[in-house]
Amino acid sequence: MFSKNVLKEIIVSNEEFILKQVKRIVNRERIYFPEFLNKTVVFYGVRRSGKTFILFNLFRKYKGNSLYIDFEDERLSGFHLKDFDRLKEAMIELKPHLMDRELVFLLDEIQNIEGWERFCRRAVERENVKVFVSGSSSRIMPFEIHTELRGRSWSIEVLPFSFKEYLCAKGIDVNQKSIIYGTKKAVVKKLFLDYMQWGGFPEVCFLRSELEKKKLIKEYLGAMFFRDLVERYSMTNISLLDKLTDKLFSSFSLKFSLTSFYKQYTGRFPFSKDSLYRYFKNYLQSMLVFEVRKFAESTYKRMRNPAKVYLVDTGLCRRVTSADAGRLLENVVFLALRRRGYEVFYFEAKRECDFIARTENNSFLPIQVSFELNEESSSRDIDGLIEACKWLDIGKGLILTYDDEEQELNLDGVNVKISPVWKWSIEAHIG
Ligand SMILES: Nc1ncnc2c1ncn2[C@@H]1O[C@H](COP(=O)(O)OP(=O)(O)OP(=O)(O)O)[C@@H](O)[C@H]1O
Numbered sequence: 001m002f003s004k005n006v007l008k009e010i011i012v013s014n015e016e017f018i019l020k021q022v023k024r025i026v027n028r029e030r031i032y033f034p035e036f037l038n039k040t041v042v043f044y045g046v047r048r049s050g051k052t053f054i055l056f057n058l059f060r061k062y063k064g065n066s067l068y069i070d071f072e073d074e075r076l077s078g079f080h081l082k083d084f085d086r087l088k089e090a091m092i093e094l095k096p097h098l099m100d101r102e103l104v105f106l107l108d109e110i111q112n113i114e115g116w117e118r119f120c121r122r123a124v125e126r127e128n129v130k131v132f133v134s135g136s137s138s139r140i141m142p143f144e145i146h147t148e149l150r151g152r153s154w155s156i157e158v159l160p161f162s163f164k165e166y167l168c169a170k171g172i173d174v175n176q177k178s179i180i181y182g183t184k185k186a187v188v189k190k191l192f193l194d195y196m197q198w199g200g201f202p203e204v205c206f207l208r209s210e211l212e213k214k215k216l217i218k219e220y221l222g223a224m225f226f227r228d229l230v231e232r233y234s235m236t237n238i239s240l241l242d243k244l245t246d247k248l249f250s251s252f253s254l255k256f257s258l259t260s261f262y263k264q265y266t267g268r269f270p271f272s273k274d275s276l277y278r279y280f281k282n283y284l285q286s287m288l289v290f291e292v293r294k295f296a297e298s299t300y301k302r303m304r305n306p307a308k309v310y311l312v313d314t315g316l317c318r319r320v321t322s323a324d325a326g327r328l329l330e331n332v333v334f335l336a337l338r339r340r341g342y343e344v345f346y347f348e349a350k351r352e353c354d355f356i357a358r359t360e361n362n363s364f365l366p367i368q369v370s371f372e373l374n375e376e377s378s379s380r381d382i383d384g385l386i387e388a389c390k391w392l393d394i395g396k397g398l399i400l401t402y403d404d405e406e407q408e409l410n411l412d413g414v415n416v417k418i419s420p421v422w423k424w425s426i427e428a429h430i431g
Pocket residue numbers: 024025026027028046047048049050051052053054135136201202203
């Protein structure tokens with residue numbers, strides 16, 4: 001049986017830490033959950049994206065009746081499922097006035113406790129406890145969650161900072177009109193270029209020098225490879241892992257075909273087709289890489305065409321030259337769409353359109369991303385967008401660029417809106 005006194009010490013010391021030592025927490029967007037449904041809220045996502053800080057912020061929100069526990073805390077080694085009841089007792093003994101009140105449990109790195117889903121279910125459904133959990137590994141992703149909690153959890157994907165969150169981290173008031181129309185616009189545009197280059201990992205955003213940023217991103221990658229890929233999925237063919245990583249991380253916003261990869265590298269070092277497919281799947285599960293499928297009527301057709309790949313953060317992109325600005329921008333737009341929870345496809349017929357986003361109300365919006373609309377690119381991009389609109393029988397499409405003047409055109413019966421990404425990212429609506 002776990003010592004109640006140790007639990008009390010941990011509860012109190014964590015409370016002090018969160019309230020006194022953690023200085024500034026940037027509010028995250030879209031942390032929405034229904035307060036009145038009895039569900040365990042699960043935050044999952046790539047390492048270092050800010051899950052623990054979301055729990056810290058919730059601790060402040062529910063100050064007084066919440067407790068925060070990190071199951072990677074070495075003082076908790078030996079804690080088992082059956083000890084959860086003692087956690088509640090310890091809390092009530094510390095704060096007796098909470099006896100019949102609702103409690104809020106914020107449980108970090110929960111995957112370390114075997115059977116945690118059972119406790120969450122009981123606590124939420126029968127014991128008047130709100131439960132929020134988080135963890136670093138894919139073991140708490142929706143598809144891995146134990147049947148015990150299926151239909152009883154509310155999962156929220158946490159990605160690195162959006163551009164709006166990034167601006168907040170930089171001390172910019174995102175509600176001020178001057179950031180779009182006035183004096184601050186130039187600063188915001190410059191920050192957008194930095195954001196595109198270095199991405200939105202919160203800690204990276206707070207660093208000033210490029211050297212430090214590079215070093216930290218490298219450390220992140222090292223930890224992610226080792227802990228999430230090599231250890232967790234036993235990806236022990238290091239030559240294959242290295243080559244696949246290099247290829248994926250330099251193919252952002254491009255089509256990526258496992259068959260071509262196989263053809264290109266088979267014979268150069270030992271690996272099997274099966275292990276290649278498995279490694280790629282592991283990559284998707286680690287949430288470092290996402291794939292976008294071609295828009296097609298049937299699943300069969302969707303799966304037969306190669307997917308396009310995007311990285312979870314543009315700071316991870318490799319082999320980026322100035323010619324790749326358009327691809328970086330496209331990756332930023334992909335992440336913005338994903339943050340909004342939209343399902344995303346790419347379109348390809350005679351011409352191409354980067355995204356078709358399925359929005360909340362199940363309508364589709366074709367989106368073309370282009371760093372700038374010059375004579376050469378503009379007719380190709382516009383034609384691709386119009387083709388996608390016609391194909392879907394939709395009267396409107398969106399072109400996002402780094403900094404073209406905002407305007408609306410009527411082309412071939414389609415309403416085409418052109419907007420700079422930095423502005424679009426700050427606004428609430430996508431269309
Ligand atoms: N909302 C935020 N406001 C300010 N800083 C943040 C915020 N979110 C994250 N950070 C910074 O980024 C660091 C990493 O965030 P955090 O520990 O919350 O990530 P995590 O997703 O829990 O990572 P891991 O998966 O490794 O546990 C924090 O230590 C903090 O410095």
